[in-house]
Amino acid sequence: MQSSKESMSAGRSWTRRRDEKARRLQNAQRFTVGNRIPTNRIVEALEVLLAPGDRVVLEGNNQKQASFLSMALSQVDAGKVNKLHMIMSSISRREHLDIFEKGIAEKIDFSYAGTQSLRVAQMLEDGILKMGEIHTYLELFGRLFIDLIPNVALIAADKADDAGNLYTGPNTEETPAIVEATAFKDGIVIAQVNELTDELPRVDIPGSWIDFVVVADKPYQLEALFTRDPRHITELQILMAMMTIRGIYERHNVQSLNHGIGYNTSAIELLLPTYGEQLGLRGKICKYWALNPHPTLIPAIESGWVESVHCFGGEVGMEQYVAARPDVFFTGRDGSLRSNRALSQVAGQYAVDLFIGSTLQMDGDGNSSTVTAGRLSGFGGAPNMGHDPRGRRHSTPAWLDMMTADDPLARGKKLVVQMVETFQAGNAPVFVESLDAIQVGRDAKLATTPVMIYGDDVTHVVTEEGIAYLYKAQSLEERRQAIAAIAGVTPIGLQHDPRLTESLRRDGLVALPEDLGIRRTEARRSLLAAKSVDDLVEWSGGLYQPPAKFRSW
Amino acid sequence: MQSSKESMSAGRSWTRRRDEKARRLQNAQRFTVGNRIPTNRIVEALEVLLAPGDRVVLEGNNQKQASFLSMALSQVDAGKVNKLHMIMSSISRREHLDIFEKGIAEKIDFSYAGTQSLRVAQMLEDGILKMGEIHTYLELFGRLFIDLIPNVALIAADKADDAGNLYTGPNTEETPAIVEATAFKDGIVIAQVNELTDELPRVDIPGSWIDFVVVADKPYQLEALFTRDPRHITELQILMAMMTIRGIYERHNVQSLNHGIGYNTSAIELLLPTYGEQLGLRGKICKYWALNPHPTLIPAIESGWVESVHCFGGEVGMEQYVAARPDVFFTGRDGSLRSNRALSQVAGQYAVDLFIGSTLQMDGDGNSSTVTAGRLSGFGGAPNMGHDPRGRRHSTPAWLDMMTADDPLARGKKLVVQMVETFQAGNAPVFVESLDAIQVGRDAKLATTPVMIYGDDVTHVVTEEGIAYLYKAQSLEERRQAIAAIAGVTPIGLQHDPRLTESLRRDGLVALPEDLGIRRTEARRSLLAAKSVDDLVEWSGGLYQPPAKFRSW
Missing domain, CATH: 3.40.1080.10 (Glutaconate Coenzyme A-transferase)
Structure with a gap:
């Protein structure tokens, strides 16, 4: 030696x-x-x-x-x-x-x-x-x-x-x-x-x-990356948000969550004080958040929905509002926000019930990617939160609700929700036979395809057609059927035999708006707690100070 | 509004x-x-x-x-x-x-x-x-x-x-x-x-x-919790360590890893400068570590195996040694170690090729737990590192080596290795029909059974009988067979038809020591780079100062 x-x-x-x-x-x-x-x-x-x-x-x-x-x-x-x-x-x-x-x-x-x-x-x-x-x-x-x-x-x-x-x-x-x-x-x-x-x-x-x-x-x-102007929220997005609140948040008792960036989730945030309130859900769901200081969360905070928000980063214009709400946000002795991307990602991965995001393409198995032809956009933080963290050992009601076996070793699952309209702007179908990411990965000589969220991690898909409860699928075939049932007139949706939809609804694999007690005609912009950035400023009592490009007045 | x-x-x-x-x-x-x-x-x-x-x-x-x-x-x-x-x-x-x-x-x-x-x-x-x-x-x-x-x-x-x-x-x-x-x-x-x-x-x-x-x-x-006295390492543990180095670390090109606490992994650490050196593996494997400052890693560090070690915490007695090796350890301007459990757990989950640990019980499907009758011991950090992190998107050679499909959406896997003798001290079998954790969980009214590592996350099991390459199993049945083949004369092993072992070896699902070019008689204590705490002190040039209870001189 x-x-x-x-x-x-x-x-x-x-x-x-x-x-x-x-x-x-x-x-x-x-x-x-x-x-x-x-x-x-x-x-x-x-x-x-x-x-x-x-x-x-x-x-x-x-x-x-x-x-x-x-x-x-x-x-x-x-x-x-x-x-x-x-x-x-x-x-x-x-x-x-x-x-x-x-x-x-x-x-x-x-x-x-x-x-x-x-x-x-x-x-x-x-x-x-x-x-x-x-x-x-x-x-x-x-x-x-x-x-x-x-x-x-x-x-x-x-x-x-x-x-x-x-x-x-x-x-x-x-x-x-x-x-x-x-x-x-x-x-x-x-x-x-x-x-x-x-x-x-x-x-x-x-x-x-x-x-x-x-x-x-x-x-x-x-950059003010997490600011969404409520004026751009469509009634289709409002419909999807209503379905999500009713068919996912309420149904599974979601207490803690992360919202991705986008108008879909902004719509949810703006419906909590109106539609959510009508349903009597305040204090019952959506209390704990891992989230940047989204301006569109202001009405829910002001209405008493939100216990706490831990932030990955800040958001331009939200400084004074956050500083005035220390019971909700993490702030220092100086009064201003303390964000921490690493710790908020840990919390967002392991400590919340639900991740909800959007995507540009989804295949028939539920795999999705924001990498589209010629664009190598990468991942950011979404896959870290948008997967079932198999290292998790503690339980919550929502997590346990994803258990479908009664095996003594069964465990729960994180709720990973994808919320997409069946077509993107420009009439490109979201549901596709094969992801562009496969070709982009090949062209860039990546070792694996740049998939954002894998289908076997997704528990729910929400479209304007309905909700697919993928966690209930007993086989890949059943998962495919549930996705196709809500994929509208996209290439995936067109392959679907509409007669199958009835049995999927009966088995709880698919819910249409009417199954959730939602009429499509109810999905109106008047339901939004704020319809403009100006409204958000008003909700905040003037504390929110949007950057110039979001000001219309 | x-x-x-x-x-x-x-x-x-x-x-x-x-x-x-x-x-x-x-x-x-x-x-x-x-x-x-x-x-x-x-x-x-x-x-x-x-x-x-x-x-x-x-x-x-x-x-x-x-x-x-x-x-x-x-x-x-x-x-x-x-x-x-x-x-x-x-x-x-x-x-x-x-x-x-x-x-x-x-x-x-x-x-x-x-x-x-x-x-x-x-x-x-x-x-x-x-x-x-x-x-x-x-x-x-x-x-x-x-x-x-x-x-x-x-x-x-x-x-x-x-x-x-x-x-x-x-x-x-x-x-x-x-x-x-x-x-x-x-x-x-x-x-x-x-x-x-x-x-x-x-x-x-x-x-x-x-x-x-x-x-x-x-x-x-x-407490000095990560100090293992090399005197207590047995020749059976040395045999298992040799198999692991040859059949896992070398085979899959493992660059970065975490070792659990225990004599099994200490044996690996102490074989790198001897057996690993003979195999010409220095500079090729085991370069980057997420690990506490294990005294048994000193010989590998001194022999030039280790590029870096990031630590969850410190280890009593290792202060001066660590301070003298800043190229390897993370240290501050004062010269002493900076540990950080949260960040090292993040690194150990997402940034290393392999986790290897031990357990007290494993069932036939590969589920394991250290929770045994009457003891609600909890989890610590092991499950966080001992699972396939499905949020991971970057690749390494070892991770890619776990891919068994050529589906364009296939991805790699983290290597999660369980290293156990078939029987514990006191002649209790490690491989059991059913985990004690199930009953403990029921008694404590836990929502789920306290499983430490789930079988579907385990890629390899090493016993003194051989290695089961579980990541290659195409079905639960095949996984069970591979585990049973190396479970010795435990209740699980006794159910195994030895004739099956030949086909499992042929298909690469099981390797016996001889399949790896290892003779059982070579597994001698003389192979350990240090045979006592005293030897570790000597390797360290006197920098390692073990607590009194580990001193025999």
Whole structure:
């Protein structure tokens, strides 16, 4: 033993990362003043703080963007800094991809591409971008501690004090997870801030985790992604929302939930104080939420439906409203929201009864994807919440209600609901024979098809035709029949023998609106608790301050 | 709309939690000095800072215990503080249950009961304890942000400064998750510390998240739970470890993994530098770990096998060794380990190829539990890592290797390995017709049976007889046959027709040692890279300092 021990560790350094960090910090001293990088020296500083081949986390999720740092990164000399392996929750800005064209970066691991999805696919095809993997947020955060440990993190915060303590305000989001992975493995953490201040309203990230602070030339980019204008909610969406409240939330006693982004779920939020109230459901369902501060939840909050909301991130315009409702939202001593994407995803995966989302395509087995022809959009957080978490061991009434066997080892299921109209805008059918994602995956040479939600995880599908209770299906064939029964005149729906629908209804596999006591004519916009952004502002007593683009007055 | 709005929120307060907190802090002023509670006033302070029916998180996981605070809690006047709803990762100390007998607490939500499992079951039966739910760690942390939001958190740290900033040293563990859930929902956070200091080595928890600091009368309890003395590793365990390295880790190209606690996995750790080296596997497998600082991993680290280890918690005696190996472990600027149970569980669930654990009972379908007659031990973190995380979307070679279909929508699987001898100590068979957990669950009136790992999540079972490659089974019947083939002379094994074994071997569903090129006679203790704790100390160059009970010299 001794001999192998001596031969192996003789002369090996165990502080290579720490030594390398010290070397870089030393080189950066000519550009820095203590822990401060002057705004106009950031590009030069990055050129010595980064090295070719580094793994770099660039904070850019679907809301807060380290936009000053990403611009600076795109300006470094590719002769000095190149072949970077970028790790980004979201590819959202032009320069996020420019750095690949310039040869600064080479490889990417990410979660979501959004508006840049077309360009990502094109750059992959052209060999400009080397693909790592596409993840959900939690997977990506997890890998930061395992096999994607960062050399450098470029992050964004609102304010810093002299000691480098950071205040993130409502948009804490994923900053703590990124910083922790970097700071505690001798990586370099560089924070852009909107301003320096003597005293922070609260500390979100301790200064001893931060290496450098740089004041950005303008505040970080922040998008209002979770704002849905009620004016755009259609009566078809209202019908589906009524069916969901009656046929799923009430029926299964759903206490805790996550809503995806979209008009479908906004409609549900806006029907709780009206239709939900008529049904006598206040205080009985939908009490605990893992959710961004959706403006369309304001009427339900004001009407006493909501016990608590934990947030992945903030939402532009909701700052003062949230600060005035600390019994509902998680807030700090400064009064403003504390969000945390990693912890809210954990809660959204394991601690809620139900996830409900929408999709662009669903096949006959119930598999769905938002990846459509030519667009490699990634996953975000939805699959993390939109699956049955088989590591879950605690029960709730809704979870137990999904048990269909009386085997002593039977367990419940998370409710995973897909809510879609049978046709998208532009008359493209949602229900299709085969997902576009299969071809996109092949073109991008992905190891598996980028499926957002797998059919065997889906418990319910809601369309304007009715609800398919997939958890009750005893076979794949039965699951297919239930989906086809509510797929309207799409290719999947047209294959369905309408005579089967009767027996599916009898067996509880399918419910039509009339089975739920809902008349289609009742689904009117007058049922919405707020019909415009203006109404939302009024509900909030003027506390909600929508961004200009949502103002009509 | 306006009328409903006015009627609903008229007169409602949205700051009830904040007001109630302010009221309690006010009442506590007679016992406190700023943010400091004098050691000898803690019981009185708790009597005004807690109120009947509060949800209280008491930090007590399987390593660090807020032992001063739990003792103090057990001394409060049950006339003043009662009907508490306790939330505890682990029920580990006598007074954790005494508070129920005294009427101070009434209900419990927990993850793991360990040494108190017998008493928990008894108290449930006697109606002294009201059961909430049994969770995995991540579920419990998740619920702290959803429907188990704490009123008070009682936590433990090493040091505090004047501003209440906390230093946890290597045992950060779950403190950040508990504090975040409490501090940002106007709960009260009380931290016991071993000492006060002017300047902290680093900040683990910002002071603005903490309400009170109290210096404990003695350092918090800390157990060395992950230390396994190599002297107790048997040659049967070595045989199983060889099979696992050859037939699973090498075969499937396992890069990243989590090991459970136990001699079986310790044996693997100690064979990497010997048997693994002979096979030429160094640098090829087992590079990235989610793991506590197991002393038995020292030889593999020293031999250059290990790229990185992220830790759930610390391990007594490993402090200096870890601090001297920052390239491998996550450490802070002070040089010591930074652990984080919530983030390491996320990483262990989503970002590793393989989980391997052991169990006390397994049924013929592969379902297993450590809950045995009369003992309600709970789950800890194992099920969270020991299942196929269906929210995972990124691929690795090992994960892809579990794909058995060539359906375009097929996906990989996490490797979930159960490693058990066919009989436990005391000659109790591990493979049984029916799990004791079923009866325990019924007796405790649990909604579902407390199964640790479900059979349909298990990809491999290893016994001293061979390996069952369950992921290859095309049916439940085939899975049963493969398990029975390696179940020896247990009730399950005896039902097996040995003639079937040949076809199972041919189809790759079962491998015997000889199929893996392993001779049983090679499985000798001489293969262990360290044969005693003393050897581990030597491998560490004296940096590992085992607790007295593990010292034989």
